[in-house]
Amino acid sequence: MRATFKSPALWVGLLFVLLLFDMRQFSPIFGWGFPGVQPEIFDRASFGELFWSHLRLVAAASGAATIVGIGLAIFVTRPAGRDFRTLVNVVATIGQTFPPAAVLALAVPALGFGPRPTAVALFLYGLLPIVENSIAGIESVPAAVRDAADGMGLSRRQVLRDVELPLAAPVILAGVRVSVTIGIGTATIGSAVGALTFGTPIFDGLAGNKLPYVIQGAVLVALFAILTDLLFARLARALTPPG
């Protein structure tokens, strides 16, 4: 019970929910912080709607990046896929170094406005940490453990499922955590091409010279990212094998 109250995730989560559903409570703060500026609350869509749409966008992109990233890592650590390791690494690195804004510009003509080009950009951007960590995690399984697993008569699938993946899980999860946290921040640029996210009040605020909008969007997206990161930290503790 006491541990729960000390948990930063709880407090960050409460603050986030409060802002999400009752931003108006905080308008005196905007008034005090920016005298002379009308303390307006963004109202083109509710913050709840923005959150839901933002969450779905990131979940779709990160979910796909996680499945593809772990899949690629498994493939290049099998005897059959070993030769493709460098190639996969190069492609994933290009995916991350290519600016998401540029991916958006290229994807919009093909996929149109809205969340879809953003999901593609986020997917490519988030692939590298997952691929790299998954490969590192699988390769960190000690040779003796692998040798013993083979020697006991585990099939290849059993070695992967019962030995390699559980032992690699904490490192893989660390990659997913980085990828998702970055993805939450990066998703805001999707609002430049019509995706509904916490970036929407930011872009509206910049276009309409309404600073409070920008701050409302920025604070929410920051809290969302921090909260997600804290929850991942909890998951990582639960998943780390003893020793």
Added chain:
Amino acid sequence: MIDISRVSKTYDGRAVVDDLSLEVPQAAFCVLLGPSGCGKSTTLRMINRLVDFDSGAIRVGGEDVLSMPPEMLRRRIGYVIQSTGLFPHWRVADNIATVPRLLGWPRERVEARVTELLALLRLDPKAYRNKFPHQLSGGEQQRVGVARALAANPDVLLMDEPFAAVDPITRDALQGEIARIHRETGKTILFVTHDIEEALRLATVIAILDKGKLAQLGTPLDIVENPKSDFVRDFVGAQGIGLKLLSVRKVAERMRAGENAEGEPIAEDATLAEALGQMTARHCDRLAVANDAGQVIGTIALADLVR
């Protein structure tokens, strides 16, 4: 029980195992002995097909190892390696239960087997079954490794330098355990080591390998007394030969039956080297000898050692 027939293996054009033939009879404790790179580990790993051989044939219990899928073969052969290879995320009981579970044993039978094996390896089942490998000492880890290899009651046990990474005192204890388990279970054991003392202590038969070929096959006594080549003589160690002879002969062979002497008796299956050690430590020239039941059945004197 293990029949290796004209087997060869080349890595990058270099023969690691070269037309090797070796027959290990049922219930033998066969030690593959040789310097690093002589092909002893490769030979061992070819038997459970962790390494594929290029030519020849290997039979285990009369069956060609190539006649079944490697996983099936390996579940029938116990395997122990130097760094134990225990699964770090599994408890001791789960580690030991690896092969029985692969074979689909019912839960109660697995549980009973784990308890039995922990007891066999002298680890208190209650205290140890729920520990994780990192909570064990090196010696305890290797005991669990041996228990895991024995779990599905295989006829054959392959051991690849199993005690090379533990301290000398622990090694001594583990060697005693494996010798006892061999006596009690009658398993056929193929044991790889580069340690001549270990080989002399444990083996019923020693195969010395040199550059992938069999340099000599014989009992420990045979190897020490009649080395067939300069290589074997050098490897067994020309200088310490007298002491090595003491360490392959048993007290029972030189004992004077029926006599009695003062002091703590020595076991009849102890080596002459141990008897000499006891005499040196106790400043005496005669020891009482006891049988398995602890009854004094005779004595051994200093002069008997050099007879």
